[in-house]
Amino acid sequence: MELKKSILELIRRAATDLSPDVEEAIQKAYEREEEGTPAKSVFSTILENVKMAREQSTPMCQDTGSLVFYIDYPEGGMERTYREAIDWAAVEATNLQYLRPNAVDPVTSKNTQNNLGINAPYIHFHQWEKDEVRIRLLLKGGGSENVGAQYKLPYPPLNAGRDLKGVRKLIIDAVKNAQGLGCAPGTIGVGLGGGRDTSYTLSKEQFFRKMGQRSADPELAKLETELYEDLNKLQIGPMGFGGKTTVMDVFIGSQHRHPATFYVSISYNCWAFRRKMMTIKNGEVEYD
Secondary structure (H helix, E strand, O other): OHHHHHHHHHHHHHHHOOOHHHHHHHHHHHHHOOOOOHHHHHHHHHHHHHHHHHHHOOOOOOOOOEEEEEEEEOOOOOHHHHHHHHHHHHHHHHHOOOOOOOOEOOOOOOEOOOOOEOOEOEEEEEEOOOOOEEEEEEEEOHHHHHOOEEEEOOEHHHOEOOOHHHHHHHHHHHHHHHOOOOOOOEEEEEEEOOOHHHHHHHHHHHHHOOOOOOOOOHHHHHHHHHHHHHHHOOOOOHHHOOOOOOEEEEEEEEOOOOOOOOEEEEEEEOOOOEEEEEEEEOOEEEEO
């Protein structure tokens, strides 16, 4: 029961308590905008919403997203234990209205009303050598998911070749196409290489980086910084109303690819950038 309740608390925090680094990024974006502009007004409303959600322990957005878990556990751990705890917590979180029912059968169009279904919640399991358990949760909104994109290099429509210059063109194109539909300002996660599925998976895992945390690869770190500047020159702004902040950050990850393929997957996360982490060590739970 302790694991179940701890995961329930993780869900509550993710849905209702925006992480400090994200809130700080939104606050800075608010301060950059001119007085009297729609962008300034939108950011003011967002910040007030964040405050109210935290104080009242209510979701910061009506779309509480799909639950995506990443679990790292030591040798001897049982996947079934975590899955059962997550299922219980998802149902309870729905009953407590931390989550909106978001699991719909694509064949019957019926909503399960409890956020459980085939691959819902979705769980990535990874066994590691540490003696602690790390559980990361991403609540991924449907609107921002709809404006994600995947490309295959070379990409003739943009004259994009198989290099980082080509990658840059694709990312800018994806954000241009998204406009304000993903509830901008967005945070951009990019996965380079792998297959179609693993490329998207890598792009979403980038969302667990803190704002401003650059890639360990110097070339990718440089590209992240350049794209942050370039994308904010698009003037799409919050909710597409125009303004100085279109994206809050850009995170790029890479993995080896087959010689015949070069996939670039771009995941878009809305301003309600909901991700939390919990660590279990020696029976103690810590949240971040």
